[in-house]
Structures are given as structure tokens and as C-alpha cells.
Amino acid sequence: MTAPTGNWRLIREEARPGPMQMALDEVAAETAAAGGPATIRTYRWEPSCLTLGYRQDPETVDRAFCEREGIDVTRRQTGGGGIYHDARGDVAYSIAVPAADVPGELLDCYHLLCEPVLDAFDRLGIDADYVDESVPELYHPACYLRGLHPAHDVVATDPAGSDAGGGAAGPRKIAGNAQYRKRDAVIQHGSLTFSVDAERHLGVFDDPAVAPAEFRERVVGMAELVDVDREEAVAAVEAALAAWVVGGADAERDGVELDRDGSWSSAELARAEELVEAKYRDDGWVRTRPGDGS
DSSP, rough: OOOSSEEEEEEEEEEEOOHHHHHHHHHHHHHTTTSSSSEEEEESSOOEEEETTTOOOOGGBBBHHHHHHEEEEOSSSOOBBBEEEEEEEEEEEEEEGGGGGGGGSHHHHHHHHHHHHHHHHTTOOOOEEEOOSSSSOTTTBBBGGGGGTTTTTTEETTTTSOOSSSSSSSSEEEEEEEEEETTTEOOOOOOEEESSHHHHHTTTBSOSSSOHHHHHBBBOOHHHHOOOHHHHHHHHHHHHHHHHTTTTSSSSSSEEETTTOOOOOOHHHHHHHHHIIIIIHHHHHHSOOOOTTT
């Protein structure tokens, strides 16, 4: 499947704090809904960041650990559990597109927007796909340790059939993807794991009942499976996103224009800064679970 037609921009990897990255995702959706270009982008979390799921209990966070380790904490618009985004070990992407241009059914839309994610793994020589069968939950507050479902969880298999990194030989989660709708636009964002620091992944949570070895049995990074550096991994994700938009060819397909060196306008950056202050760094958003006043 290929992307909807229209005007697109690719914004190549930028390192920004997590609250700003979440604000820019929202701004990209607003731009797409207002008739501006749809956006594909990669980004890096600087500093490392814990994003809480939309309805996640803030009491599940070990604030002292995050402050001591210099880890930002913000809340996503998307659901699920918390995700620790390592400044080096996480490769993030997002897609913002008018809602009218993609399937209205959530799962159909999700699978369409996950096509470039699976293509990126294929380009890197990683055997990744949706998990074949359900896998039980290990720890509910952590997104990567929740139960795995064949409809939406992407896992990868060690091509050697064994694991020198201390994890499991079978399929392990390698990407987390989610989406929401905002002002007539769909935003899908996700994290592709490059390398796993199980101790920090677990350390952001308050007294998790899971050991680092168990985490490594559930989650795997690209660097553990293939000989690739992070820059190559980011380039593969950007190439897959661009190919998805233009239909796999270097030249744009009919009805598509892609700016491969896209950027944010000054108005978009100003709007994002407003959202950071009003929402993504605001205690009322981050430390209160929406909808219940807790």
C-alpha cells in the first residue's frame, strides 16, 4: 500500500526535548488539516524522555529516578502504557495526514501507516512483522511489557536463532506505534528500538515487578539483530517513509509532490512552543490522568 496523494514533506531527524516533539506532532496534524502539506518525519529525544499514555496513572512514574537521570517526562495524546525513549536507543517517526485521505477504520488506517515501518526493517535486513499470536502481559504500566496482539504489535526474530545479548531467541517487540485524530487529521507516531537499556526502561517506573532479564526477553533492538549503526537505521526509516509516499520510485507518482528537505515554518514552531507551555510541560497535563481529576 502507498500513501495518499497530495503534497508531502519529509522532515529529517531533529533532536529536541520530548514535550516539543509531542507538540510538533500535534502541529503537523493541524497543518495537514488546514490544507498544508502532510508530514512524514523522524526525530530523536534529547534528553531521553518517558512518555505516558493518554490515560496512564502518573503515580506509576519514579520521579526521583527520572530527575536523577535527567529524563524528561511528558504525556502523549495516544493511549497505552509508558515508553522510555532513549536519546540513542530510540528512533522515532511520525506521519500526519488529512483524515479524509486515509481509511476511517482505525485498524485499516494503522496498517496503512505502518507500511513504511515494516519496509524500514526490511531494508535493514530485519525479519519483522506483526506477532503471530497473542503474548501475555508482563507489567501493565509499561507499553512494551503489555500483552502483544497480532493486530498491531510488531516483533522481530533473531536470524541466528539464538541470542548472544541475553534475551530470547523467539520474536520480541521492536516497535511501538499508535495514532489519534486531531482536527480532521490523523497523526501516527512510533518508536523503533535501536538498542535496549533494560535498566533505564524499567527504572522510570515506580517499583516494577519485572527484572531487566525479563525485559530483554520481550524487547529487542536493531543493533542486536544486524550490524548497523544508528545513522544507517535512521536513513533506512527516512528512505522507507519517502518511498511509501512516492510509490517506491525516485520520481513522484502522479498526484504526489514530496519535499525531501522539508522544514517547519516559523509559525509552526511558535505554535509548538505554545503547546509545550500549555500542555506538554504543564503539570496539569503530565501529572493528572485526563478525565478523572486524579
